[in-house]
Amino acid sequence: MMELQICIGSSCHVKGSYNIINIFQHLIEEYSLHDKIDLQASFCMKQCRHHVSVAIDGEWHSVSPETASQFFQTTVMAKIK
Numbered sequence: 304m305m306e307l308q309i310c311i312g313s314s315c316h317v318k319g320s321y322n323i324i325n326i327f328q329h330l331i332e333e334y335s336l337h338d339k340i341d342l343q344a345s346f347c348m349k350q351c352r353h354h355v356s357v358a359i360d361g362e363w364h365s366v367s368p369e370t371a372s373q374f375f376q377t378t379v380m381a382k383i384k
């Protein structure tokens with residue numbers, strides 16, 4: 304099971320982490336990935352100067368609400384076992 308964490312620290316919150324969580328939840332629903340992806344909220348990942356911090360099994364990425372859907376469909380989907 305993949306651990307997909309989205310930072311909800313104050314800086315990422317302002318940059319739209321809740322939008323990204325919604326987008327990811329929607330896509331998990333659409334592709335029936337509930338048993339493959341564990342979506343979690345995370346505290347600050349100490350990368351606040353970038354876009355919203357997202358970690359796939361601990362591997363950090365910078366994602367904005369505008370790129371979230373594409374990020375999911377390429378980077379996240381490619382790593383699903």
Ligand code: FES
Pocket residue numbers: 310311312313314315316346347348349350351355356
């Ligand atoms: S608030 Fe998200 S990395 Fe700091």
